[in-house]
Amino acid sequence: MSVEKNKFYEMTITDIGTNGEGVGKINDFVVFVPEAITGDQLEVKILKVKKNLAYGKIEKILSPSPRRSEVTCEVATKCGGCQLQHMSYEAQLEWKQSKVYNALTRIGGLKDIEVLPTLGMEAPAHYRNKAQYPIRKENGKVQIGFYMSRTHKVVDWSTCGIQDKRCEQIIEIVRNFLEVNNISIYDEETHKGLVRHLMIKTGFYTGEVMVCLVVNGNELPHSDKLLEALHAVEGLTSVLLNINKAKTNVILGHEVKVLEGRDYIIDTIGDLKFKISALSFFQVNPEQTKVLYDKALEYAELEGSETVWDAYCGIGTISLFLAQKAKKVYGVEIVAPAIENARENAALNDIHNAEFFVGKAEEVIPEQYANGLTADTIVVDPPRKGCDQALLETLVKMNPKKIVYVSCDPATLGRDLGYLDQQGYKVEKVQPVDMFPHTTHCETVVKLVK
Structure with a gap:
């Protein structure tokens, strides 16, 4: 029935x-x-x-379930951002632990594994250091917010429980500037109009703020008025224009113009400083990033004599953490500006035992291995799609004693661990880390031993 x-x-x-x-x-x-x-x-x-x-x-x-939590966000049912607000935080952490376990056993076919309890935050609020807001115009009013779940309709909002509180002030300033000066707003259907997105990046520990408007053109009219209004924002360090004239869903273009200040902000993780540019990737929850990287470093068990590869290294965050304990670290990343940032970050922190390559991890590492460059430990932190098969095959050939896998997607993690398990790498520890409270996303650190 x-x-x-x-x-x-x-x-x-x-x-x-x-x-x-x-x-x-x-x-x-x-x-x-x-x-x-x-x-x-x-x-x-x-x-x-x-x-x-x-x-x-x-x-x-x-x-109601005893694990149900009161939802305080005014746009919770419309905005596609936080899918788990109705669940108590304890229940969210337990669900993420079981999500990782299910992916590893069902997709990876792994047996007799233990997934440790998810490491959560003490205060899971206002934790994000980056926001990208689409800007649209509806009934003559400028809308700045997040997309409604499974749509490109913007949910206009005034407060958000997971973003830096200064975002609210910046949104009001930008909205007022666009309306008062009658600046045209981009239309996805016609590809007409100027302003597409507002991106805000904040230094969680330094307090520095970057404001970046993404435009379908080369200039922003009356930008002096915007700059004047933004001076009210505490910590304002960088005001940028990102040029994106492409008919695409990709938010950022490749060209960035500085309207005021520097073209980057600085933040810290532990004792290390990092330059964060408009185009570079930096983990969005700095407090939990330290937890994640400390765990990766613990699992690498470095004693000072090791050579380490860091695949998908971004701006060198994990590489520089590892370099504090290893003899030599090699990082590889396909995004050229990120590698530029990684080299700058090594210099900024006076680290001289880290070397960085631009290119696909699945091409650069096999190439360097063929040239005789081996590794005792390999750390991988791939995008959502997981590791490329060619890279996994090279990892196995290089025969490192340990692999530390940092994952943002339990399903592709399960698939890749299943392959490595068949090639003789045993999963020793699995540690979920809650980088994104109130959402369904979960990071995991895994220690594999030959």
């Missing part, structure tokens, strides 16, 4: 899916319900029915 579309049913949520949605059964039919949590007893309306499953929405909470 199935369920019918647009009908109402009572059900109990028994599990949570990989995207954070509640899962339960009605008449032995699996039903997915967003914003529901294990233990909720609900009345749901069925929105879509497929062959073996259905999707519903909460019509009424008949009996």
Whole structure:
């Protein structure tokens, strides 16, 4: 017996899916319900029915789960940013632990593994140091916010519980500037209009602030008025224009113009300083980045005599952490400006035993291995798609004693660990770290030993 579309049913949520949605059964039919949590007893309306499953929405909470948390964000149900606000923080951490375990056992086929409890934050609020806001115009009003879930419709907001509080002040200044000076706003459909996005980066420990407007042109009219208004922002260090004239969903273009100040801000992780430019990648939760990198360093077990490769090294954050304990570190990254930053960061921290290569990790490392460059320990921190197969094959050929895998996607982590396990690398420790509280994303550090 199935369920019918647009009908109402009572059900109990028994599990949570990989995207954070509640899962339960009605008449032995699996039903997915967003914003529901294990233990909720609900009345749901069925929105879509497929062959073996259905999707519903909460019509009424008949009996809330003890793990349910009060949602205080005014745009929580519209904005696609924080999918787990309705879940207590303790429940979020446990769910992320089980998400990693399920990916490693089901996708990776790993057996007899232990996933340690997720390392969470003491105060999981206002933790982000970077925000990218699309800017649109609706009914003559400038909208600055985040995209509504699964759409390109902007949810305008005044406060956000996970961004730096100064973002609210900057948004108001930018919105007022655009409206008062009648600056044209970009339209995705027609590719007309000037201002596309607002990006804000903040130094969590230094307090420095970068404001960057992304424009479909070369100049910003009346920019002197914007600069004058932005002087009210505490810590303002860098005001930039990013030129992006491409008809694309990619937010940033390659060209950056300085309107005022430096073209970068500085922040610290532990004892190390890092230059962060508009185009460079830097972890968005500095407090938990220190936790993540300390764990990677602990798993590398360096004694001072080792040669280490850091694949997908970005601006050299993990490389420089490792260089404090290793004999020599080689970093590789495909983004040329990031490698420029990595070299600058090594100089900034007076570190001389780190060398950086521009290129694809899966090409540079095999090439250098063929030239006789081996490694005792290899650290990989790939993008969401995981490691390239050619890189994994080279890792195995290089025969390091240890591999430390830092992952932002449990599914591709499971796949890659499954391969390495078959090649003789045993998973010794798996540590999830909550870099993104209130969202479904989870970072993991894994120690593998030959």
